[in-house]
């Protein structure tokens with residue numbers, strides 16, 4: 001071509017601005033918007049808004065936590081729910097969740113153990129004595145078999161006859177028939193975690209799908225049992241995937257969300273992962289609260305390591321309204337008395353059992 005081709009005039013910029021480009025203006029806004037949308041109207045944040053909150057700079061963290069605390073007080077009240085947890089069967093699970101020392105596929109030092117009924121009742125009684133309103137029976141399994149369902153039937157009956165406490169269960173994926181059986185037994189809450197965002201789940205588990213977990217959660221919801229559906233953060237997911245998870249949990253609308261921070265267990269594929277930064281953990285707590293204003297948001301595993309004592313306090317003043325006392329199945333948590341003393345110190349009333357019935 002003899003003549004130089006004329007360059008087309010620059011098309012108007014159509015691509016959406018990236019977060020970092022918009023951050024200076026919108027960070028000021030996102031908390032103002034959240035105040036109006038979540039605190040005033042009780043409407044949860046969208047996934048994009050959650051992401052904005054999760055990427056707020058450190059110097060806005062205090063403000064974020066204060067807003068999350070206000071939202072918690074406004075939509076859940078001042079009380080803190082306390083729950084005990086005991087394992088009916090520990091270890092030897094056939095699934096390969098990469099964070100879990102109970103998987104039989106890794107070399108982590110958790111033995112396969114079954115608990116008997118008198119021990120179960122004893123643990124329920126000890127839990128009730130701490131003031132806890134809920135006692136959760138957990139088994140490390142893909143889903144319950146006949147033997148486990150029979151053990152549950154006997155165990156739940158024995159506890160209900162001997163101890164004044166709500167019984168919850170966490171037994172993996174369920175069939176519709178098993179959901180109905182648990183309702184019959186009088187199990188009032190079922191725990192089944194999503195753990196990770198749909199887009200990140202295949203990096204975490206290969207032996208079952210995110211969709212299978214989601215389906216169990218939906219069946220539980222529809223059955224009338226309360227649904228407790230947890231998240232585990234700090235597994236190498238991106239902040240976008242963390243926001244995705246919060247939004248997916250928001251869609252599911254569980255009654256309760258236990259929030260776990262990865263405690264890398266030796267012998268598991270995630271055993272060498274670094275701990276999550278405390279400031280990121282606190283941002284996550286507050287963002288989860290703004291994503292689910294009415295949900296019970298529970299401190300679960302890993303928070304001692306990730307947050308320490310000071311951070312634990314910040315989280316309780318930043319959106320958390322429930323704690324688990326005692327051990328977290330495979331790792332020792334704090335002494336229940338320490339948690340109860342902290343709640344007393346913060347003048348947070350413990351939710352009475354009859355208030356949850």
Ligand code: SF4
Pocket residue numbers: 093094095096097100101102103104139140141142172
């Ligand atoms: S998280 Fe549950 S299903 Fe996965 S390996 Fe551990 S006990 Fe098994």
